[in-house]
Amino acid sequence: MSRIAAAAVLAAAPIAFTAPAAQATDSHSLHGTASPRAVHKGDKVHLELHGCHAHYGRASSTAFGHVTLHQPKHHHGHGKKLVGTAYVHKHAHAGPHKVRLQCDGDHGKTTFAAIKVLPKHGAHAGGGGSVGGMSTTETAAGAALVATAIGGGVLVMRRRARGNV
Structure with a gap:
């Protein structure tokens, strides 16, 4: 009897494993x-x-x-x-x-x-003020700093060339 039971289980196994697949494709x-x-x-x-x-x-x-x-x-x-x-x-x-x-x-x-x-959004990063324009005062101050730096560099280079440093 055990061989008959084993044969029945083996015969039923393919049907048991294909039944869920058929159910998943059900149109309803x-x-x-x-x-x-x-x-x-x-x-x-x-x-x-x-x-x-x-x-x-x-x-x-x-x-x-x-x-x-x-x-x-x-x-x-x-x-x-x-x-x-x-x-x-x-x-x-x-x-x-x-x-x-x-x-x-x-x-x-x-x-x-x-x-x-999810718990939180990340920080909303922006341009950090890079989008807005600069005022005339800020532009003039920046230009003065650049001119001073260039003038100082030229002065140091002349002194070195003359040996006064």
């Missing part, structure tokens, strides 16, 4: 994405819901609230893809956030994605 399964997955407060998040046969859907998260999903502009027919854009709240806490994506058709089927709100 939903798959949602949020990108980028790591964001800062105020950043834009692109949302996609695949496998939805409705014209609209919804996405929600504690990171950005509620957003309506719609078919892409250049999409023809009763689609399987919905898209949307969300902006991360300025008061969203740092860390992982679940994104709930729901299809308005297909009996309100729901799937989830995730984003991570």
Whole structure:
């Protein structure tokens, strides 16, 4: 009997391993994405819901609230893809956030994605005042310093040439 059981297990193994792949390609399964997955407060998040046969859907998260999903502009027919854009709240806490994506058709089927709100933006670096123009007084003072430096250099070179240094 043990040989029969072993043969049954071996015969069933290929079926068991291919069943999840068949389920993943099911036309009624939903798959949602949020990108980028790591964001800062105020950043834009692109949302996609695949496998939805409705014209609209919804996405929600504690990171950005509620957003309506719609078919892409250049999409023809009763689609399987919905898209949307969300902006991360300025008061969203740092860390992982679940994104709930729901299809308005297909009996309100729901799937989830995730984003991570990063703690802080880096320093906003600027030109450090290099963009603004200089006043006439600043220009005159700079020119006087340059002229003094050149004059001093010429004076030192003449003294060296005469041997007075």
